[in-house]
Amino acid sequence: MDSSQLLKGVLDLAVLAVLADRDSYGYDVVRRLREAGLEDVGDASVYGTLRRLFKAGALTSYVVASDEGPHRKYYGLNDVGRAQLASSATTWAAFAATMDDLLKELST
Amino acid sequence: MTNSPMTPREYAGAVREALADLPDREREELLEDLDDHLSEVAAEPGQSLEERLGSPEAYAAELRAAYGGRPAGHPRRRTARARARTAAALRAAHARLLALPPYRQAVAFAPELRPAWWVLRGYALALAVLGVIGEGSLVPRDLAGWVFTLVLVWASVWLARRSRPAATRWGRAAAAAANVVAAIVVIGALADVPGRPSEADVALDGGGPRYAVRVQDVSAFAGGEVTNIFPYAEDGTPLHGVRLYDQDGRPITVDPELSGQSLVVPCGGEPPLRNAFPLDLRPMEMPPGDDGPGEAACATPSPSPSVSPSASASPSASGSPSPSPGR
Numbered sequence: 139m140d141s142s143q144l145l146k147g148v149l150d151l152a153v154l155a156v157l158a159d160r161d162s163y164g165y166d167v168v169r170r171l172r173e174a175g176l177e178d179v180g181d182a183s184v185y186g187t188l189r190r191l192f193k194a195g196a197l198t199s200y201v202v203a204s205d206e207g208p209h210r211k212y213y214g215l216n217d218v219g220r221a222q223l224a225s226s227a228t229t230w231a232a233f234a235a236t237m238d239d240l241l242k243e244l245s246t
Numbered sequence: 247m248t249n250s251p252m253t254p255r256e257y258a259g260a261v262r263e264a265l266a267d268l269p270d271r272e273r274e275e276l277l278e279d280l281d282d283h284l285s286e287v288a289a290e291p292g293q294s295l296e297e298r299l300g301s302p303e304a305y306a307a308e309l310r311a312a313y314g315g316r317p318a319g320h321p322r323r324r325t326a327r328a329r330a331r332t333a334a335a336l337r338a339a340h341a342r343l344l345a346l347p348p349y350r351q352a353v354a355f356a357p358e359l360r361p362a363w364w365v366l367r368g369y370a371l372a373l374a375v376l377g378v379i380g381e382g383s384l385v386p387r388d389l390a391g392w393v394f395t396l397v398l399v400w401a402s403v404w405l406a407r408r409s410r411p412a413a414t415r416w417g418r419a420a421a422a423a424a425n426v427v428a429a430i431v432v433i434g435a436l437a438d439v440p441g442r443p444s445e446a447d448v449a450l451d452g453g454g455p456r457y458a459v460r461v462q463d464v465s466a467f468a469g470g471e472v473t474n475i476f477p478y479a480e481d482g483t484p485l486h487g488v489r490l491y492d493q494d495g496r497p498i499t500v501d502p503e504l505s506g507q508s509l510v511v512p513c514g515g516e517p518p519l520r521n522a523f524p525l526d527l528r529p530m531e532m533p534p535g536d537d538g539p540g541e542a543a544c545a546t547p548s549p550s551p552s553v554s555p556s557a558s559a560s561p562s563a564s565g566s567p568s569p570s571p572g573r
Contacts, residue, residue: 165286186312208285
């Protein structure tokens, strides 16, 4: 099964989860998602998702100047983002449990 | 494109270009820190931007998809997305069909047919308008009709050549509508051709007071172009005075007058039967005096030659050509 299709549906949740841990800039979010095991995640998908969540008012952002590289725009969760993360996490948990049950029935 | 790796700035520029159809404000919101982001990616040692991220176009498409799930409440954007989905489905079908050589050839050939279509659609639209005015035919009937048609053809070609770089939305919609109308007219005209020359071309003479029974389908008469019939016997002998009747016993006649000929009326004799073939014809314009002074005097054709086929004209016992004006 192509996991990139599955990822599309839960990328918002994954990005929110990563940012809940600590604030990050775009490329750092990509890296952390990949380190967490989502190797297929696309750079453009993460960037686009960050911009969309920011526009929707779920994220705060601030620029951090850096000496050696380009400026970095950090994103973090605000209250809206945290609420969205909580409700999405609940939805996901229920969905995952349903799928698990379904597949368990199949294997027995 | 692969000769030298793109800089973040070049890459970002190409992505911007690929998203040029987005409203400016929205695009800037999306791409605000793309340059910085790409610099970050490029700072990672090893691969070039393109190796890492794919082509700028693919990157833009992914960006668009990820950003596409916008905050709800914009119905216009939703229709735009539906349209994008439809377009994507069409593109996929197109790509799959391209695997078939005939389709590939047709696709390659189609653009060359475009100018022909420009001319044809102008012509079709002119005919449609003329048809509405009352001149239903496949060819303009008079000079004004021709001028009108040529103007529309010219306009069609001019518009097609001018509107190459994306015209306005309404312009495109109007052009699409005109194309659809033209296509319908062309198809309709093609479907109509065999039935067209019916009616007036062949008349049946019912006998008695002369009247014409219109025949609906005269395909057997080569579209009404038959003006005379020459019967031959099995051994090749030409036959004369052969009288033709249809299944209802009505005399079958043709209209030689359509081709500028008229029946020769023998001097002093009875008017000839119009269904006795071959007809004795002569050009209509010829003044009667040409045949000689004596004949001219007597060959005054009555304005309506009341052809009265006698009972003897019956081809058989069953097929009596009685004046039964059945349709």
